[in-house]
Amino acid sequence: MQRWTSQPLPVPRHPQAPYARAxxxxxxxxxxxxxxxxxVYFNQADADxxxxxxxxxxxxxxxxxxxxxxxxxxGHCDPPAEPLHPFDRRHLHPLTxxxxxxxxxxxxRAVAGDTIAVTVLAFPALGSDRPAPLRFxxxxxxxxx
Amino acid sequence: xxxxxxxPAGPPARGTLSLRKSVDKLSDAELxxxxxxxxxxxxxxxxxxxxxxxxxxxxxxxxxxHHTSLxxxxxxxxxxxxxxxxxxxxxxxxxxxxxxxxxxSIPAAYGVDSRAPDNPLLVSQVRIYRSGQSEPxxxxxxxxxxxxxxxxxxxxxxxxxxxxxxxxxxxxxEQVHDNVHVWVGGIMQDIQSAAYDPLFxxxxxxxxxxxxxxxxxxxxxxPAATLLDNGxxxxxMTVRQTLDVTQLGYEYAGTAxxxxxxxxxxxxxxxxxxxxxxxTSAPGPxxxxxxxxxxxx
Numbered sequence: 323m324q325r326w327t328s329q330p331l332p333v334p335r336h337p338q339a340p341y342a343r344a345x346x347x348x349x350x351x352x353x354x355x356x357x358x359x360x361x362v363y364f365n366q367a368d369a370d371x372x373x374x375x376x377x378x379x380x381x382x383x384x385x386x387x388x389x390x391x392x393x394x395x396x397g398h399c400d401p402p403a404e405p406l407h408p409f410d411r412r413h414l415h416p417l418t419x420x421x422x423x424x425x426x427x428x429x430x431r432a433v434a435g436d437t438i439a440v441t442v443l444a445f446p447a448l449g450s451d452r453p454a455p456l457r458f459x460x461x462x463x464x465x466x467x
Numbered sequence: 468x469x470x471x472x473x474x475p476a477g478p479p480a481r482g483t484l485s486l487r488k489s490v491d492k493l494s495d496a497e498l499x500x501x502x503x504x505x506x507x508x509x510x511x512x513x514x515x516x517x518x519x520x521x522x523x524x525x526x527x528x529x530x531x532x533h534h535t536s537l538x539x540x541x542x543x544x545x546x547x548x549x550x551x552x553x554x555x556x557x558x559x560x561x562x563x564x565x566x567x568x569x570x571x572s573i574p575a576a577y578g579v580d581s582r583a584p585d586n587p588l589l590v591s592q593v594r595i596y597r598s599g600q601s602e603p604x605x606x607x608x609x610x611x612x613x614x615x616x617x618x619x620x621x622x623x624x625x626x627x628x629x630x631x632x633x634x635x636x637x638x639x640x641e642q643v644h645d646n647v648h649v650w651v652g653g654i655m656q657d658i659q660s661a662a663y664d665p666l667f668x669x670x671x672x673x674x675x676x677x678x679x680x681x682x683x684x685x686x687x688x689x690p691a692a693t694l695l696d697n698g699x700x701x702x703x704m705t706v707r708q709t710l711d712v713t714q715l716g717y718e719y720a721g722t723a724x725x726x727x728x729x730x731x732x733x734x735x736x737x738x739x740x741x742x743x744x745x746x747t748s749a750p751g752p753x754x755x756x757x758x759x760x761x762x763x764x
Binding site: 323353356357358359360361371375383384385386387388389390391392393394413414416420421422423425443445446447448449 | 527533534535595605615639649
């Protein structure tokens with residue numbers, strides 16, 4: 323299991339406009355390795371594999387249905403950094419990082435303070451050779467009026 | 468390419484729709500036909516065969532779309548072409564769906580079956596198309612991957628179905644889809660190998676059915692206009708051409724209904740949508756394809 327905790331985030335709420343929904347967005351999630359499942363907690367930096375979904379601070383979960391083993395030759399699973407030239411009209415490389423959205427409305431409403439720290443526990447699927455599969459560039463907390 | 472089929476532009480096609488059914492409602496004969504079709508496809512090592520189509524999704528072609536705006540359209544046309552390949556082997560066979568909103572296990576049809584010792588729906592190997600690579604498939608590990616919630620996924624599915632835009636629906640249903648893949652385990656848990664498991668197609672028939680049901684609840688809600696004329700790999704069917712399953716020649720039993728027309732004898736009672744998934748029919752003398760003027764849809 324891999325544990326990662328964010329820096330404190332300000333809760334994006336407006337006193338005159340209660341939000342109808344809140345999403346946690348993980349950006350540029352890499353999926354070139356084995357698949358995994360992840361649990362998300364708010365202000366539960368000590369959460370572990372025994373914490374579960376009924377615990378205070380549980381916000382949601384997601385799976386990353388990932389590439390798995392590479393069957394190709396060397397370089398097959400390395401997305402190019404950029405198109406070869408302006409006329410490169412090929413599809414994006416299959417391993418281009420993705421965005422993941424987790425709906426967290428109920429969990430965010432339960433947060434009493436003005437900041438939250440997001441903890442993500444990632445559980446690699448059986449047979450995985452990568453104990454720390456969770457890799458992404460940033461996360462965003464978005465509320466919708 | 469021998470399997471390329473172009474959905475005709477212009478007037479709607481007229482013909483009898485194939486009905487996809489819940490795997491739990493297949494008759495013994497329908498299940499036997501499905502297994503015969505898969506076995507036949509697995510015996511072909513060319514571009515009509517199972518390995519070729521499994522390779523569309525993962526190794527070696529990698530044409531699938533995940534966490535992009537084309538997830539649902541791409542997989543709809545994928546099932547369409549694969550189902551045609553099966554129907555070329557066993558006419559009339561259709562892909563059943565696995566309803567993991569009510570089921571907490573892998574359908575028996577896809578497991579060990581004493582009546583079918585060589586059940587082709589029970590994955591046994593990954594044979595990469597035209598590569599010479601062939602390996603035994605590790606067994607499925609349903610519910611054993613750590614952290615993954617147990618089936619059924621009724622609540623998550625309901626939440627996805629409540630979406631009010633196509634983009635929101637697609638994002639939500641793909642997340643449920645990801646959970647099911649990882650829940651099943653084995654080769655289903657990774658994109659590269661997933662479609663080599665026949666269960667993949669029952670899972671994706673459920674995803675496609677979900678989109679069809681959502682479409683009936685949200686008529687006119689489509690992908691972004693800028694995407695509609697995008698061609699989907701490899702055959703170039705456009706997103707627009709995937710929007711109406713009846714124009715692809717199929718429907719999901721349970722969303723179809725039939726009513727007698729004005730020329731029917733004695734005002735036969737209409738089948739309800741709930742009845743449709745268990746209805747049976749037999750061709751009569753001079754049986755013709757159903758058309759809208761005959762009261763079918």
